[in-house]
Amino acid sequence: MKKADVLALVLKTIKSSMLYKSLKNKKFFLALLPFVWLVLFCAIPFSMVFRMSFTSAVFGIPPYSEIFQWSSDNIIKIAFNIQNYLVVIKDSYYIESFINSVILSIITVFACSTLGLIMAYGIFCVSAHLRPTLLLLISLSFWTSFLIRVYSWINMLSAHGIVNNFLIKIGLIDEPIKFIGNYYIVCIGFIFCYLPLMILPIYASLEKIDKSCVESAWNLGCGIYKTFWTLIIPMSISGLKTGCLLVGTASLAEFVIPELLGGPDSLTFGRVLWTEFFTNLDWPMTCSLSVSMIVVFSAFFLLCKEEKIRQ
Amino acid sequence: MEESFLNTKRAAWEDPGAVPFVVVQNISKSFSSSSPLKDVSFTVYKNELFSLLGHSGCGKTTLLRILAGFEKPSAGRVFIDGIDVTEIPVFKRPVNMMFQSYAIFPHLNVSENIAFGLRQDKLSKSVINDKVRDILRLVNLSGFELRFPDQLSGGQKQRVALARCLVKQPKLLLLDEPLAALDKTLRELTQFELVNIQESIGITFILVTHDQGEAMTMSSRMAVMDEGKIRQIGTPHDIYEFPNSKCVAKFIGKINLFEGVILEHQLDQILIESKEISCICNATHTGAIPIGTRVTYAIRPEKIMISTLRPAYPRNWVKGVIKEIAYVGNISTYYVQISSGKVMIATLPNLLRLDDRNFQWEDEVYLFWRSENSIVLTT
Numbered sequence: 001m002k003k004a005d006v007l008a009l010v011l012k013t014i015k016s017s018m019l020y021k022s023l024k025n026k027k028f029f030l031a032l033l034p035f036v037w038l039v040l041f042c043a044i045p046f047s048m049v050f051r052m053s054f055t056s057a058v059f060g061i062p063p064y065s066e067i068f069q070w071s072s073d074n075i076i077k078i079a080f081n082i083q084n085y086l087v088v089i090k091d092s093y094y095i096e097s098f099i100n101s102v103i104l105s106i107i108t109v110f111a112c113s114t115l116g117l118i119m120a121y122g123i124f125c126v127s128a129h130l131r132p133t134l135l136l137l138i139s140l141s142f143w144t145s146f147l148i149r150v151y152s153w154i155n156m157l158s159a160h161g162i163v164n165n166f167l168i169k170i171g172l173i174d175e176p177i178k179f180i181g182n183y184y185i186v187c188i189g190f191i192f193c194y195l196p197l198m199i200l201p202i203y204a205s206l207e208k209i210d211k212s213c214v215e216s217a218w219n220l221g222c223g224i225y226k227t228f229w230t231l232i233i234p235m236s237i238s239g240l241k242t243g244c245l246l247v248g249t250a251s252l253a254e255f256v257i258p259e260l261l262g263g264p265d266s267l268t269f270g271r272v273l274w275t276e277f278f279t280n281l282d283w284p285m286t287c288s289l290s291v292s293m294i295v296v297f298s299a300f301f302l303l304c305k306e307e308k309i310r311q
Numbered sequence: 312m313e314e315s316f317l318n319t320k321r322a323a324w325e326d327p328g329a330v331p332f333v334v335v336q337n338i339s340k341s342f343s344s345s346s347p348l349k350d351v352s353f354t355v356y357k358n359e360l361f362s363l364l365g366h367s368g369c370g371k372t373t374l375l376r377i378l379a380g381f382e383k384p385s386a387g388r389v390f391i392d393g394i395d396v397t398e399i400p401v402f403k404r405p406v407n408m409m410f411q412s413y414a415i416f417p418h419l420n421v422s423e424n425i426a427f428g429l430r431q432d433k434l435s436k437s438v439i440n441d442k443v444r445d446i447l448r449l450v451n452l453s454g455f456e457l458r459f460p461d462q463l464s465g466g467q468k469q470r471v472a473l474a475r476c477l478v479k480q481p482k483l484l485l486l487d488e489p490l491a492a493l494d495k496t497l498r499e500l501t502q503f504e505l506v507n508i509q510e511s512i513g514i515t516f517i518l519v520t521h522d523q524g525e526a527m528t529m530s531s532r533m534a535v536m537d538e539g540k541i542r543q544i545g546t547p548h549d550i551y552e553f554p555n556s557k558c559v560a561k562f563i564g565k566i567n568l569f570e571g572v573i574l575e576h577q578l579d580q581i582l583i584e585s586k587e588i589s590c591i592c593n594a595t596h597t598g599a600i601p602i603g604t605r606v607t608y609a610i611r612p613e614k615i616m617i618s619t620l621r622p623a624y625p626r627n628w629v630k631g632v633i634k635e636i637a638y639v640g641n642i643s644t645y646y647v648q649i650s651s652g653k654v655m656i657a658t659l660p661n662l663l664r665l666d667d668r669n670f671q672w673e674d675e676v677y678l679f680w681r682s683e684n685s686i687v688l689t690t
């Protein structure tokens with residue numbers, strides 16, 4: 001082979017390589033942005049958290065020990081503390097709070113998906129010029145502060161709140177009912193706050209449905225309720241999945257709602273993290289709790305994906 | 312089936328003893344927005360392929376949706392096979408509709424799509440499978456059972472939509488612009504395919520279209536609609552050759568129209584004078600129209616002959632200059648400006664090649680036509 005041939009072959013190989021193509025397409029630069037974003041704001045912070053989870057708490061600033069310690073006699077001491085993880089596994093307090101959070105999140109996802117489907121379908125069914133208004137009203141709640149939205153429940157349901165005052169005034173009850181400070185009100189708070197996150201993606205996928213598909217189903221002898229089950233739900237499944245993911249992840253780490261509305265029985269993971277971090281100033285413990293949570297959920301999602309591929 | 316009533320002496324709609332299959336009785340629909348219907352009545356006989364033809368917004372789709380039960384008429388009744396279905400909800404009517412968008416369920420494959428309607432009837436699995444297989448063979452889609460809608464071409468989707476309706480064996484099948492989404496060649500092929508399928512299974516079809524060629528090729532009879540009213544009902548031949556109004560005449564095909572006045576009644580002829588045509592015209596007698604009535608005199612372009620010689624008889628000709636020739640291969644359309652300034656259209660088959668033609672641009676020619684080919688319209 002001549003030199004020129006070799007050069008041509010090399011050039012050809014380069015030109016046919018994926019990297020070259022994507023560079024030339026400028027798609028590469030487009031892909032670079034999310035990549036850089038993920039590294040800067042996800043990978044680096046997480047690795048910091050990961051590192052911190054193997055340290056131990058000390059008094060001082062920062063309140064944790066270093067893993068690598070230089071001593072004066074040129075010895076590097078590596079202090080790899082796995083005590084935190086052992087505590088996480090052994091102490092039922094953490095596991096209980098974790099399970100509590102998961103249950104609460106499942107209840108929220110379930111209730112939100114049921115309500116969200118019905119409400120999104122309702123919006124889908126009204127006439128076209130009313131829909132933007134309804135959607136606006138739903139997203140309106142996002143425009144007020146989350147804290148204020150949760151706090152307004154207290155204002156309404158507390159011992160001297162609007163509901164109790166009203167009930168006493170009309171003589172239905174003598175003593176104010178204790179609405180706030182239990183598990184149920186936390187559930188209601190979760191559902192109320194996260195319902196828009198479910199409605200919007202479901203509505204987005206409903207909107208893509210050809211309305212004549214629905215009419216066609218009726219025309220083929222499928223009743224209105226049955227059409228909802230056999231057609232509307234399967235066709236909006238992508239929005240439903242997105243909604244569940246959004247509501248599920250957001251409600252898992254929720255701190256404000258159980259803190260404000262819940263009593264001692266609504267011990268959630270978010271509250272535990274808060275206590276560890278701010279009250280106990282145990283940063284390594286907080287970090288190892290976070291890492292454990294991430295590991296559990298990553299494993300769960302990987303398993304789901306595996307299952308899907310197998311199917 | 313259609314052949315049978317084409318071959319017998321009298322078609323169902325000409326037989327006074329025939330029982331109508333679909334009766335639409337004084338249907339009105341007032342909309343706040345568009346496409347209202349005003350007192351629409353017509354009947355369709357069994358195994359007919361009946362077309363509703365009209366511009367968009369003339370109410371033809373509204374009428375179809377009323378027949379299907381998606382909309383309630385504000386007045387009037389609909390009978391199918393002798394049963395008043397006006398109050399019957401859409402999912403209980405013996406009527407299926409094929410949508411313009413085909414409305415195939417994207418999350419189901421071809422055979423599941425077709426079986427969807429049968430499942431609602433709670434049929435056993437083996438019966439459903441047999442029916443799906445048979446109908447797929449009928450629409451030429453065997454082997455496509457497991458495909459999903461996004462893996463199908465436009466023509467295949469159309470056939471899936473048709474099969475999904477046919478498999479339910481409805482008494483009446485409604486088709487909303489069934490071929491509008493197909494390209495021209497496929498559309499022409501599918502027209503015949505649809506008619507063949509309709510003949511072989513013997514289901515009554517009502518078809519909505521804005522394409523007059525489609526309506527004329529496919530239907531046994533058609534109704535021309537305009538502004539929420541039916542203007543004329545008849546066979547394609549009747550409507551083309553004997554339109555009952557200016558609006559129908561203009562809608563179906565091209566036509567030359569002249570304003571005129573009835574001059575005289577002769578034995579079997581009417582004489583008409585028009586300021587737009589220099590000579591007096593006559594037409595075959597079409598009923599007693601009083602002398603002096605203002606009428607419209609109409610001639611189809613293909614009924615007009617062109618000559619460079621002056622016709623020997625005194626009537627039904629006009630002199631003009633060829634202004635434009637539109638060559639479309641098989642025929643040419645001549646735009647001839649006559650002495651009144653009006654431009655007449657005449658089409659001639661291209662018997663000769665372009666260079667050998669007798670007339671060219673700016674030639675003086677005589678246009679003439681036979682009295683039995685002209686039409687007198689009073690409305």
